[in-house]
Amino acid sequence: MIQIENICKSFNTHFVLNQLSLMVNQGETLVIIGKSGSGKSVLLKLIIGLLKPETGSILIEGKNIVKAGFRDLQDMRRNFGFVFQSSALFDSMTVSENINLALRKHFKWPEQKICERTTECLNFVNLEGLQEKLPSELSGGMRKRVGVARAIAGYPQYILFDEPTTGLDPETAENINQLILKLKRELEVTSVVVTHDMHSAFTVGDRIALLHKGKIDIEGEPAVIKKSYHPEIKKFLSGYTLLK
Numbered sequence: 001m002i003q004i005e006n007i008c009k010s011f012n013t014h015f016v017l018n019q020l021s022l023m024v025n026q027g028e029t030l031v032i033i034g035k036s037g038s039g040k041s042v043l044l045k046l047i048i049g050l051l052k053p054e055t056g057s058i059l060i061e062g063k064n065i066v067k068a069g070f071r072d073l074q075d076m077r078r079n080f081g082f083v084f085q086s087s088a089l090f091d092s093m094t095v096s097e098n099i100n101l102a103l104r105k106h107f108k109w110p111e112q113k114i115c116e117r118t119t120e121c122l123n124f125v126n127l128e129g130l131q132e133k134l135p136s137e138l139s140g141g142m143r144k145r146v147g148v149a150r151a152i153a154g155y156p157q158y159i160l161f162d163e164p165t166t167g168l169d170p171e172t173a174e175n176i177n178q179l180i181l182k183l184k185r186e187l188e189v190t191s192v193v194v195t196h197d198m199h200s201a202f203t204v205g206d207r208i209a210l211l212h213k214g215k216i217d218i219e220g221e222p223a224v225i226k227k228s229y230h231p232e233i234k235k236f237l238s239g240y241t242l243l244k
């Protein structure tokens, strides 16, 4: 479980998050929606301790990552997989090298175990046999799936997705949505998905929370969000219904 309590985060004089509280329950997929610049990526970075808030706490299974020292931080991060918006693969390395590198960094596994785990994870995301490809030889959707394979390789309990479907065509985006559902179903992970894609939010989310003006303004199950009169939600929904 992730419990975020009263966090404030600013850059210089610009308040991004202001007394934000939010809970992510074990095994659920929580979707955070919010317009560009609302602080979604900042919130994900706070959850894994890449940024520190000025005030407030972020408890991961009861342990405050805000106060964690270097060692504890390393241990806590091992329990997280992060799927970056840009996929963040090294272009000069093959698909398998990209995943191996992440595993070598965080675990002292023998090389054979690292290779086996990489193959297993590529199979899981339906990229069998693509170990030796370079990222530039793959489509955007495939690169995203390599990012997912890398995120799950260390058996994390939590996975954070930063705009997993942004920039993908609808069919490829739907494949990623289905992959997020498969992770929940088969690996029983707890996920936080940041997006402004309402179709994705409704497909993968057990609950949806709106980040607006530094706070979670409204949260609830998809059916509740669909009926909301919150002006920001209505804006998101109008785009969604137009597209449908």
Ligand SMILES: Nc1ncnc2c1ncn2[C@@H]1O[C@H](COP(=O)(O)OP(=O)(O)O)[C@@H](O)[C@H]1O
Pocket: 011, 016, 034, 035, 036, 037, 038, 039, 040, 041, 042, 043
């Ligand atoms: N490292 C940083 N230094 C200064 N400002 C930042 C930094 N990271 C984010 N910001 C600012 O915080 C705000 C929220 O950014 P971000 O979380 O990336 O938004 P988004 O919801 O689009 O992901 C933006 O105004 C951005 O310019």
Ligand SMILES: [Mg+2]
Pocket: 040, 041, 042, 162
């Ligand atoms: Mg962002």
